[in-house]
Amino acid sequence: MLEILYTLSKSSEALQHAVIFLFNGAEENILQASHGFITQHEWAKSIRAFINLEAAGVGGKELVFQTGPENPWLVQAYVFAAKHPFASVVAQEIFQSGIIPADTDFRIYRDFGNVPGIDLAFIENGYIYHTKYDTSDRILTDSIQRAGYELLVQSSLGHYHNYTVRVILILMIACSRIYDCWVKLFFFFVAINxxxxxxxxxxxxxxxxxxxxxxxxxxxxxxxxxxxxxxxxxxxxxxxxxxxxxxxxxxxxxxxxxxxxxxxxxxxxxxxxxx
Incomplete structure (x- = not known):
């Protein structure tokens, strides 16, 4: 995050929207820092979306395992901006089902701030997570480099104009309605016959x-x-x-x-x- 902040500060191209870098503490103590920020800080009301960085492993590809709630434009923006998008709907269903006994700042921003976001995490070698073997020397530096590059590219989310989002959403809705009608019509005739x-x-x-x-x-x-x-x-x-x-x-x-x-x-x- 510091490296991305440094790079953006030296960039000659100004962002269309402000970017807040939030370094949270007390995460393992019921996520107090994120709760304090989203409920009390004066900047909280100006936030329209967030990217939450997590780790349940030492590296690998950064996995998008939670998005939303709703706001499909955010997923479209991620796909548009990320060079190597990697996400899993199954991971989101499993995590939000409560099978995995864990939580992230994503829930705090979503439930207490009503802000949509993207939750990313490393998961490789997750079996050593929160054990005595979870040491800094095991962190894969190439994964950190990749994540930094992806996040730096995603800072272009501010350049993803609302007009483009509207056009994409209109096309998606139109296609889904046509497909839905075709499927219903097809099954109607099958049922009749x-x-x-x-x-x-x-x-x-x-x-x-x-x-x-x-x-x-x-x-x-x-x-x-x-x-x-x-x-x-x-x-x-x-x-x-x-x-x-x-x-x-x-x-x-x-x-x-x-x-x-x-x-x-x-x-x-x-x-x-x-x-």
């Missing part, structure tokens, strides 16, 4: 989703019972192996059984054609 097949397929898909969810929960309970509840946190591929494999196998199993028993029965019950 063959309502029974439609509900059968829908029921089969719903059953496969529920079965998959139950399987994933069973795996999660088993991992917790053997004392490895956060083993997937270190690398993304671990979570794919633990939960993704179980989910895919369950989906294939449900549809294979349906194909073998249900559809086979229906085919054998059809009368033979007489020529």
């Amino acid at each position: 063959n309502l029974k097949k439609f509900f059968t397929a829908f029921g089969l898909i719903l059953l496969s989703w529920i079965s998959t969810l139950v399987t994933v929960l069973i795996v999660a309970v088993f991992i917790s019972l053997i004392g490895r509840s956060l083993s997937w946190y270190t690398h993304f591929y671990v979570s794919v192996f633990l939960y993704g494999t179980a989910a895919v196998v369950k989906l294939i199993l449900v549809h294979s059984l349906a194909k073998k028993f249900y559809y086979k029965v229906r085919l054998t019950s059809l009368p033979l054609l007489e020529w």
Whole structure:
């Protein structure tokens, strides 16, 4: 943050909007500093968006794991400004579900200041986070360099004109409405032509989703019972192996059984054609 502040101060190109650099303390003590700023500081009311920097690891790609609330223009601005955007909707759902026992200044700005923002964090080697092995010599300096570059580029958020945002939002809304109408029309005709097949397929898909969810929960309970509840946190591929494999196998199993028993029965019950 200091390096970005220094670079911006030496830049010959003036920003269209002011940028506040907030160095918070007391984060581990119920996020007191961010709460004090957003509720008491005279600058708080002038803030329209924020970028929150977090770390639950020593490096890797900076992951956008929370955005909003609402305000899709902020995500569009991030995609427009960042050279190498990296985000995960799944990460946001998992974090906001409360499964991970942690919190960030993002919630304070959102809930007490009603300000939209972007929450970024390093997550590589997260298993040493808040342990005695969480030392400065393990920090990956190339990740710091990358993050600084990305954040410096994102300072161009102030140059992302409202007119451009409006045009993008109008196009997105128009496309979504057209797509939504097409989907509804398509399913309407499908339901009219063959309502029974439609509900059968829908029921089969719903059953496969529920079965998959139950399987994933069973795996999660088993991992917790053997004392490895956060083993997937270190690398993304671990979570794919633990939960993704179980989910895919369950989906294939449900549809294979349906194909073998249900559809086979229906085919054998059809009368033979007489020529």
